Each structure stands twice: as structure tokens, then as C-alpha cells.
Amino acid sequence: MRVAVDDVAGAGRWEALDHLVEVLLEVDAASDEVVARSALTLVAGVAGLVAWLDGHARQAPWYGPDREPASRRVGARFSVATSGPVAVALASMHRDGRIRERAVAAMVARPCPEVMPFLVLRAGDWVRPVRDRARAGLALLLADDPGRYLPAVLPMALRLDARRRGGFAVTQIRAALMSAPAQVWCGLLGSGGHRQRRFVFDTVVAQGWLRLADYVTCAETDLDVGIRVRAAEAACREAVWTRRPGVLRRLARSVRAEVRVVALTGLVRVGQDGDVAAYLDDDAPLVRAVARDAARRVGIDAREHYRTTVCVGEPALGAIVGLAETGSAADTPLLRPLLSHPQAKVRAQAVRGLRLLDAVVAQEVLPLLRDPSPAVVREVTTALRPLTGALPPGLPWELLADGRVELRRAGYRLLRGRGVDVELRAALMLTLDPNPRLAERGKADVSRLARDGARTTWRRTPPPELSVTAAQHAELAALAARAAAALGEDTSRMLTTWLAHSRPDA
Template sequence: MTTDLRTRYAWAGRLLDGESPHTVIDTADASAWTALDVGIRERARFGPAVLPSRARIEGRRIAWDPIEGLQLKLRARAPLSESELALALCHVDGRIREAVIERAADFPGLLPLIVIRCADWAAPVRERARPLLASALPDVGGPDLVALAALVLRVATRGHGTFARDLLDRTLREGPRENVEALLAGGDRTTRRFAHRLAVQERLLSPASLARTAAGDGDVVIQVLCAEAALAAVREGACDEVLGPLLLSRQPRVRSAGVTALRRAGRPAQAEPFLVDRSGLVRACARWVLRQHGTDPLPLYRELCADPSDPKLPPAAPLGLAESGTRTDAALLVPLLPHPSGPVRAAAVAGLRLLDRADTELLLPLLDDPSPSVAREAAAALLPSAEQLPEAWLTRRMAADRPAHTRKAAFRLLRAQGGVTQLRAAVHLLTDENPRLRALAGQTIQLWTVPPADVPLGDAEVAALLDRCTHLFSEYVLSRLRRQLGISP
């Protein structure tokens, strides 16, 4: 969460009015506590003097003197409310922060501010705050611990913030397992990563639990961490309960880890179905496992792609063939271009590109394919030879009655031709009904460079094209561009 100056000022004012921090901010949000800490100092420096005065801390009715370097002997005679303590803990004067820290022990709700003071830039404040946090932290649990841990890890990025993080780490290792489990299930991303690393190091999770977490968690760092820890159990014999969730995961990194572990488990036959996995990483791991056990995957791919009329052909089979085959295997991919399945056609085009057999006459008609993925792959394969493609034929593919994916593929190739051809195609799409194509055309025009020297200065067509897109440039940029092109204003 990000807060502006007005919001932080308002928070400080509400604390001055006697409200508890728990009614002013979302106490489960670590960023709210750090923003409150900053906001109180900002208001003290730049706004009204709303903070507890030095005299209030001393119990005497005299005005607050903000002069820096003034020597004070804080005796802390007057009782302070929770809101006043919160203001004092974030005071701009370090001596006030130091004087009230020990009083905060009577208010557990102010422990997050003690965490912040453990990383205070003033050493006396840090020295008083740290013992207080060390004595209070073991008694915190449940949702309160989740919120506090997030703040500890946020403050740990500061210059003196490692103390609280190390203390949290030690407390979790020595405390009940339920505290770690609470952090595993809740908290922000940083907190969950911290808790999972600790759980792996302390062996708090079973191999099956690690595998399920790797397969189902949405965080890539946690996926890899738990997958590696789960695979370590494969060496210890816990194969079925680990490999099952990993191989069924929707995450390519996790599936690839599971497939790789099949070699260690001595189950190469289970890797064969992953030769046609939708992920190239998983396919590569499956091929490696089979080769390690003496099986060449190339004949398997050739057998899969041998029948171009097979309606059950896996979409990734043509790609797998290209990834492991040679240029002669392009003969098996060409018959797949009219396959009834769009994903198969797209994979066949991508395979021809990988094998460097992207024939222009063969692939150019595929820009009209009803499948967007086929048109996209055909354009990618034709890009190296874009300058040799017929401009008029491609321009007709940008007509309004053509599908959006066809117009985009044609524009991609015309843009690659550069020069006036690129400008002409981009201006053509400035009025396209598709907002994404209009935006792409506008960006292309703004990044357009002066055409080659064979375009004469003062070219009438270029001048007319620029007149249609003046709204994309400032007057200065447009006049400079016209001067470079020899076009009069």
C-alpha cells in the first residue's frame, strides 16, 4: 500500500485526537505502520506542532522547544495514552523516542512501532527497543504474528534492520510449530517465502506436503524451493507421494523437476508422455531422461508425426520433432500445415522455423489462416525475409474486412521492411477499428526513422503521410523531422 502526504498527515492528526492506531490504520498492513512512522515526523517538521511536547513527557506545562541539540533530561512523570505513546515513538526527536520506549511495554498493540525502532538510526533508541522486542516476540502468535513478521521483514531492508529479522528467525525455530504454519498459510509474499525457507531447513513439512505446495502455489520462488526439497526425498525412497503431485502440476518448472526426478527414481517410461508436453522445458527434460536410459526420442517423434490426418496428434509433437530432429525432418512437418487442428498447424510452422526451412511461398498464405496462433507463427517465420515479400499483397491483408490477427501479422512484416513502407503501413492502421492496432501504429510512427538515401528530399508521398499523423508529434519534433526530409512546413 502506498500513501500520500495528505493521508499521512490525517493519520497523525487522528492520533492527536486520541484515536488508537488500530482505528487509524490497517494494522495488518506492514506498509501502513512504516507510513505512519514517516507521517508523524513529516507533520512535526512541516506541519503544526501536534506531537507530545518535551514538557508533556516531563510532566511540566511548558511549550515544546523544537531547537535541535537542546539538552533534555526526560523524567517521564506524566501518564501517556496509547495514541500519545504512538506519536512519541515516532517523534522527530530521538531523545523522546528513547524515553517512551519502555512505557510501550504496557501496550501490546504498539509492538509494531517497537519493531521499527529496533532499526532506528539513533543507537540509544535501538538499544532500548531491542530487549523489549526480544521479550515480547515469543508471546505473539496467530494473525498478530503474521502481521508482525511482515513488518519485521519489511524493516529488515534498512541499515539496522537485521536484528529483528534474526530474532524472528530464532524465535520461530525455537517456538511451537504452529507459528511457522501460520506464516506459511498467510501473510504477504515475502513472509511466505521466509516461512517456507525456514520450514524446509527445519524439515517441518513432509515430502508429500512439499510436493503439493510446489504443484499448487502461485509463487515461483516457493515452487522451486519446495520442488527441490521434495525431490531430495526421492533419494530417500518417497517416490510416489512426491512425483505424483509434481508431474500433475500446471507449473512448467515444477513438472520439469518431477520429470527430471524420474531418472533418479528409475522410471524412464513415465517420462515418455511428457515428450509432447506444452512446455519446451518439460519436453527437453523428458528427452534427457529417455536418453539417459538408452532411448532415442527422435524415432518416437517421427512416429507421432507420420500420419498428417491423425486427429489425435498432440499439438506439441511437431515442435518436439523440430527440437530434436534435423532439417530432413521438415518433410514430416510440411504435410501438417493443413491439419484440422490450429495448434498443430501453428506448431508445424514453428517447427519449420526452428529447422530453418521457412519457405516463403509455403508460409505466406498462412497469414490468412483462421487461427491467430498460426498467423502469428507464420509472421515470425517470415520476418528474416520480410524485405523480399510483396508490399501490395501484405497491404491488402490490412483491409478492414480482414480478421484482426491477419491485419496484425501483415503489419508486422511491413513494419520490418522499414523506410516509407513502414510509415505507409502504420498510417494506414491509424484509423483501424482495433484500439491495440491503432496504438501499435502510433508507436511505430513516433519511432520511425528517416528513410534511406534513395528516397528523394521533399518526397510528396512522405509529406502527405506526415500530414495525416501530426497529432502524434509536438511542433518541435515534427518541424525537425520535416527539415530532415526536406519538406517545407
């Protein structure tokens, strides 16, 4: 069962959906209630799979190994009184509205959390009798036992909210949350996906059920950035209204930049500009911007502060970039000595600062292109991309063949924008890279180039011109042949056609 679900989740092909239906029918034939519920839990656990099955049931026939339509077997096997949860779930997606209506009646008569996503689907059914019965049953179940059914209903309802007739379930969920005990929504806040938790959090905040301490805890510890920001805003808003600068200072020490920004804005609102100005060297750009605005009001020259700070033995990283944000080309002599700093983070920020000041000299940063730190290599590559004309011609190709992943990535980036022939050659080489992510990047770029190069009747712009010599064309053809297996049949065919049309003697 898990293999069939994984196949659909990975590919989503009609054949995989057909196979999943066959496996579900086999599970139903076993008449094991525990196994049946586990199977439905697996199906509901994959985002969108229930909706895919529902669409598949209407748009394509279900065929089993014996070529008998599976939908016919589902309808024949389904019984309102005796069918198990798998048969009921499959029957709820049947093309015949009368069978769907009977399946909804069975779900409501013998409810269990595992079939709730299928009931939510039918609450938006296009046939009114099916829809009305599903909605009435869903409303009653959520009102009677929200703790049991809300976790099963919520993910599917949020997924279908944008559909026509899909908002009813969300409205019922919101009503059930408002009347549910505190332990119910507390449990939903601590589990489920980001969208589900954000929905519950927003509902709870709108009702005013959380205290200031709860907001502070969420802002400091929650894993979802959306909830952290909402919690920080609520906490800081209440702290400003009630004049509690201690709460604002606590949140301003958060490790999360988005929380620090909100807290510092709150400190500005209560007149604590001196406290805010202490964050001039923060790592986050928006935090530094808020701090510089506060520093101006208390008479601190942010530029002079940065000039002084970058000259110490171990300058703050935020001060280096801060100088680039507020300084000018006259400040580059303060940054250039940092290119040889023993700390890799300082070297990387120095390169970034010179780039922001538009003061990069290729020969100065070129030795850092093979720096032991990947972060430094990444910053140097970004700084050198506008200056590729000043680099040795063969350097990017040497990097592309290097043993270090970050150097191969740097070489590929430095070859971008040098012409279609160079980009195609580099992308074909990268397609064969041992690193999966680099190989995927090369494959995507080859696919794009091959698609653009293919001659089509609907094209409004001319295809890219591949101007190569006979030797270069032969090299590209050899690389394309080596990469054919990795590129796939369609891309390889388009590439071969493009190369054939671009042969120099053609």
C-alpha cells in the same frame, strides 16, 4: 482514507504523501481507536508506503492547508500516555530523534499489530538510542506473542532486510518462528505475499518440520512457483533416498512443468528410465529433454518416435516441437501438412516447428496470418519477421488498421526494424489504438524514439536520423498532433522538437 492511500499507491508524488499525512491527522483528531487502526492497516497494506512516508518525513516538509508544518503539529499533539495509534505512528517518523524515541516507547507500552511496521522501521534507525529501544521492544513482543505480531512484522522486515541495520528484524523473526507453535507458521504459510511465504517455507524446511506428504501437497497445489519447486525438490530428494518411486511417479503427473522436471530427474536417479522415456511428447521443453536422455539409455530413437507420432490424425503438440528440436530440414515434409490441420494448436505448433528448423516459406504460412486463432497469428508473425521482404508492402499497414486486436499487434510487429520513419509512424498510430495495452505499447515506443531523437549535449551516439519526404513529414506531424494528449506534455514536446529539426527543407 482509502482514496488518499490509492492516490499515493498510484502516483507516489510528494503532494499525494502530504495529503495522506493530512488525512491521517484528521483520523487521529477523531479519537476513534477502531478507525485509527483501520487507517494504519490500509497504509501498511500498500507495499512500500510506510517506508515512503518515513523518507518523506525526513526529506520534505509536511505542509497542511493552513501552511503550518504538519511535523510540528504531530510533535505538539503526540503524548506518550494518551496519544492514539495514528499519532504514535506519525511521531515515530518525526525528524527529532527524541520524539521518535518517545514514540517507540509508546508503541512498546501499548502494542498493537497495526503499529508494528513502524516499530520495525525504527529498529533500523540511524540514531542508536532509538534503534536500541525499538529492537528491545520488538524482540520482547515477538517472543511473548508471535502469533499476533509476526504477520504484521514480517512484510516490513523483509522489505528492509537489504538496508543497512535492517537485518535485525529478520533475525528476530526467524528466532520467533523457530520457537512458535505449529499453528503460527502454518497460518503464515497460507497467507501473505510470495516473499513472506517463501521466507517462512524456507525456515520451516530448514528445521525439518514438514513431512513427505506435506511437501507433495505443496508441490501439487501451492500457487507460488518458488514454493512449488522447493517443495518438489524436497519431496523428490526424500523419495529418492527412501526408494519410493510411487511418489516420484505421482509428481511426474503434475500439471506443473517445473514439478514434472524434478520428479522425472528423481526417477532417473532411481533407475526408472523407461518411465521417464514415456514423456517424450510432453509440452514442456525441459521435460522433453530429460525424457530424450532417458530414451537414449533404453534404446529408443527419439527422432523416429517423433516422425511416427506427427503422422497420426491428432499428433501430440510436444511431438511436433520435439521433431523440430531433434530433426533437420529433411523432416519439413512431415510438418507442412499440419499447417492445414483443423486444430488451431496443431497449426500453431507446426509453424513454430518450421521456424525452429529454419524452413519457413513465406507464401506457405502467409494465409495463416489471418487465422481465427490468436495463437496461430502470433506464431506466424514471429516466423515472418525475418522474411518481411517477401511480404506485400502494404500488408503490415492493412493489419495495423484491422478490427482484430491480434492482427493489429501482428501488423505492428511486422513493421518493426523497417526504419525510424516507419517505426515512428506505426507507433503514433498505435498510440491511438482503442485497445489499452496496444496504446500503451505505442506510447512507450514513441517516447523512446522522441527521447533518442531529442538533441542533448551529453549524447555519446548520434540521434536517429529521420529521413522523410515533405508529405511524410506532414503526415507524421499530423499524427503527432492527434496523439499529443495521449503522449503527455514532455514526450509531445520532445517529439515536436525532433520533427522540427527533421523537416526536409530545414
